[in-house]
Amino acid sequence: MQELLYLTHRIPYPPNKGDKIRSYHVLQYLSQHYHVHLGTFIDDAEDWKHLDKIKDLCGETCFINLNPRIARIRSLSGLFTNSPLTLSYYGNKELRAWVNTQLETRSIDKIVIFSSAMAQYVRDAQSVLRIIDFVDIDSDKWKQYARTKSWPFNWIYQRESNVLLNYEKQITREFNSATFVSEREAALFKQLVPEIADKVSYFNNGVDTDYFSPQNKHPNPYLNDTRVLVFTGAMDYWANIDAVTWFAHHVFPVIYSRFPRIQFYIVGSRPTNQVKALAAIPGIIVTGSVVDVRPYLIHASLAVAPLRIARGVQNKVLEAMAMGKTVIASPQAMEGIHALPGRELYVAGDENEFIRQIMILLTGEIDAAMGCAARMRVLADYSWSKNLARIDELLVQSLEVPVA
Structure with missing residues (x-):
């Protein structure tokens, strides 16, 4: 079975919030076809109890504790380097060393990155096929945040939007493929990077329709007449x-x-x-x-x-x-x-x-x-199995020289 490196900005379990739902199902799908090595952060103390569930799906794993308060302070260093605050927030020497070790000692020829923040760890791995799942255009979310805030946060958020967009564009040029969560999201990003629009695609999220089914019986948590x-x-x-x-x-x-x-x-x-x-x-x-x-x-x-x-x-x-x-x-x-x-x-x-x-x-x-x-x-x-088949198509493509 081929080896694959998968990096996520948050442990992909339990699948109880948007990004973790998608990253978990991607991991589950990849583990059926590849020997997956996972590097990720844990920013919620409750999530440490789920390590065994994740390890069952993976080969080598690296779990890094992330304290959101400390990470926010660390991210401010980006203001002095003209880089996205997001990169400093998720910057970690231990994870970087682990990634380098995996790439040097294992036969990894495919990498899947979940979210733009994790691309920083494999930018030098040009001999490996790299796919980034941006999910959303994060830079646009920061732009929306800026509209709702007053100074100085509106300035910080607008700056993050501008700098992160440049970073998203550069990563797309360097990587072999970039995916998003919807056709509309992908189409918007293609407008931003028309010269490499052929690298941009999407796969929809899915829903576990057996789990989320009206046929299942559940006790009523509300008062009967409410x-x-x-x-x-x-x-x-x-x-x-x-x-x-x-x-x-x-x-x-x-x-x-x-x-x-x-x-x-x-x-x-x-x-x-x-x-x-x-x-x-x-x-x-x-x-x-x-x-x-x-x-x-x-x-x-x-x-x-x-x-x-x-x-x-x-x-x-x-x-x-x-x-x-x-x-x-x-x-x-x-x-x-x-x-x-x-x-x-x-x-x-x-x-x-x-x-x-x-x-x-x-x-x-x-x-x-x-x-x-x-x-x-x-x-x-919104079937996970049907929608995730798109990843297979991207992972079997031939390795091309990235656009500088």
Whole structure:
């Protein structure tokens, strides 16, 4: 079996948040075809207990502890080197030494990189076929962050956007292939690097539709006479924080005034103090980490995804659709998802549209046919095995001299 090096910026397990869902399924798929050596960071103490699960899928492994607070301070060094802060954040001598050892002592002729931050470890490995899965255009996310912040953070975020975009372009020139999470994301990046657009492709995320199935029985975590709007996601991620904060202040109070028994559940790990403070608003519950998100999805009246900052594909939307739930999403949360508005989910562009659509659905009967159509869409377009086959096509290509 051929040997392959796989580097990820976060341990790909448990698959309980967007990037870890994708990186885990990529690892699982690669391990069926290659002897995979994994180098990764662990930024959550709870994740150390999952090492055996990952080691079962790999050959050699290197797990590096990453303290987010220290990493943020270290990243500031990028301000003096004209390099992305992201690279300094994930810079590590121990991981670099481990990578070099693997490349020098093993017959590795293929490398898969997950996220731009990890490309720094293999930029000199020009004799090896290299694929980078950018997933999203991270530089564009920093641009969106800059629009929502005041000085000096808006300056820092805009700088990061500009410098990181240049880095993304250079990595694409150096590597053999670059992939993204959706056709739309790939198309946007091709516009930025038209001279090497032939290197850019995509493969969609998938959903474990047996796991996220409306046929599975789950205990109801809500009171029987309570109607619930639910949002799921990692609650230390700024885009999610911004989404629930906006919804809690601009949409939910209007809904609550009309339906005083309605509740808005914010379900997700590591809620920040800003998110926890939302629980002081009548009708809002912040759960923190839960063992299983599915009971909260299946027993909710509606799933909402009011993201204002987003890139790529939102797994929270796909998972709710797979559970047969009616979803109301912002246009940003819909990016990269092939679904028919009005038939497979609803799209709301601003607070008035969210309020109007939720009011209509709560006043009448929620259409079960939409939930069925939503699940059928996921079954048709979001199979991991089918979508990951794209990686095979890229890994069997001939090694070409990278564009300087």
